[in-house]
Amino acid sequence: MFLFSFQDLQLSMALCGGCRFLVLAVRSMHVSARSTPALAQPVRVFSSSSRVCSLDSFSTGQRRVPAAGVKTERTWPSAGSAQRNLSAVAVSLQGQRRPLCRYDLLDLGEVEENTRKALACKHLRRFIIDPSLAKLVAEHLSQDIEDGKAVIFECNPGPGVLTRTLLNCGAQRVVALESDKAFLPDLQALENNLEGQLEVVHCDFFKLDPIGHGSMKPPAMYSEKLFTDLGISEVPWTADVPVKVVGIFSQRNERNMLWKLVYALFERLSIFRYGRVELIMFISEKNYSKLVAQPGDNKSYQAVSALFQMSCNIELLHQEPWSSFVTTSRHGGLNIPKSTVVPNDHLCLVRITPRVDLFTPTVTPFNSSTLVVMVKQCLAKRRGKLIEKLNSWSPGIGQDLLCQIGLSEDVLTGQVYPDQYKHLFELMEKSEQFTQSWLYSEVLENTKNTGCGS
Secondary structure: OOOOOHHHHHHHHHHOOOOOEEEEOOOOOOOOOOOOOOOOOOOEEEEOOOOOOOHHHHHHOOOOOOOOOOOOOOOOOOHHHHHHHHHHHHHHHOOOOOOOOOOOOOOOOOHHHHHHHHHOOOOOEEEOOOHHHHHHHHHOOHHHHHHOOOEEEEEOOOOOHHHHHHHHOOOOOEEEEEOOHHHHHHHHHHHHOOOOOEEEEEOOHHHEOOOOOOOOOOOOEOHHHHHHHHOOOOOOOOOOOOEEEEEEOOHHHHHHHHHHHHHHHHHOOHHHHHOOOEEEEEEEHHHHHHHOOOOOOOOOOOHHHHHHHHHEEEEEEEEEEHHHOEEEOOOOOOOOOOOOOOOOOEEEEEEEEEOOOOOOOOOOOOOHHHHHHHHHHHOOOOOOEHHHHHHHHOOOOHHHHHHHOOOOOOOEHHHOOHHHHHHHHHHHHHOHHHOOOOOOHHHHHHHHHHOOOO
16 A cells, blocks of 8 residues: 555645645555555644645545544545546646635736836826835735735726735735726736636726716726625624725825715715725825824814824825836826925825724714814814804804813814814714804805815
8 A cells, every 4th residue: 555646745735725734745665465564654634724625525526524423533545546536626627716825826927017018007097016015015914814804905906916916915805996998808817717816896996986976987986886796785883894995096186085085984975884994005195294294283284184083093004115106197207296395205005994983972974074064164274263263153152162172262273183173073062052053054065065175
């Protein structure tokens, strides 16, 4: 009797796909039929997970389950039967897709070829082509990938360098949202070679849920259709993050996109209707500095700063020079936006996670748009006194409100922290003196339609 050949072990490892194990086989001497049978050395199977593939399970295509209360002992077939079983499985798997595993990494392609494909884009876009940069981004998602709980949305993958890197790292479900038809064939070919780890959708994430109603043509799309087609359901706000969005903010409308996200977040509309969707995005250093600006910084601390800090945890993961990205533009060059506030030498990889405690019994998705407008009106003039703004809405009430939240009467609107604005709004909601007297419907409607702010 003899054990399996090295080729048999290789084939068994390939067929086991995602199982992480190491098979050690001890070769025995071939004994002729006339000699006394020798005891075969056992085959050891070391597994880092609870799943272990055995050769006998491949013969029927089903996993054998021992009867309750019966102790079973693993037995190994002879080399001849094992060879026949493995050959039969190999024939049955021909032409079929098989799952990606750690031993079968996807080829990222040549940098030159991927650069050529990216530069063929006719719109202003930035691409991750450098494999080391793609790996760096994937490493910041390593814990998320290991948990495997959230779906990963990748915005405008282009040639798909980051896409393949995420899959190579073990991502179980990546949704590639690509706005340019030219990149779809290669991405769809990759999708067809995998077993559900990748889904390609002709969609522009930055054009989800446009204002207005009626028919919609890709790449514009309603988030309800996108999530329904993907089978992603709504979850409670306090549940785990259901979706993580990865990519690069569009430079053309980066500021407007931030405001669009603010309104959707506070009202639990669009992608946030489905839960606390997390953003892991590259954003310009200029706009990142505004997101994290603190009270007292009259140049950078704005309404968008207070609202994002009030609603989200913001974490800077990495800063990367603009030159690391392949950029397409009409006039060539890196097309770096001008800034007088910060050097703006980098794109910042930022994790933006909606806070579990955003909504309270007083602050709800139904009235939080009013909170957004209140903060915008207060921070429109950051050197103005807050008490004057409050008294303009309801004469004589300012002093009492400031006293309740522990602020002096001389405090300026640009010196108030985000959580203090939220507390102030909660007090105003509970006060009958502010009912329908301090905001006008046309102001709210105009702000929501423009999606812009100071």
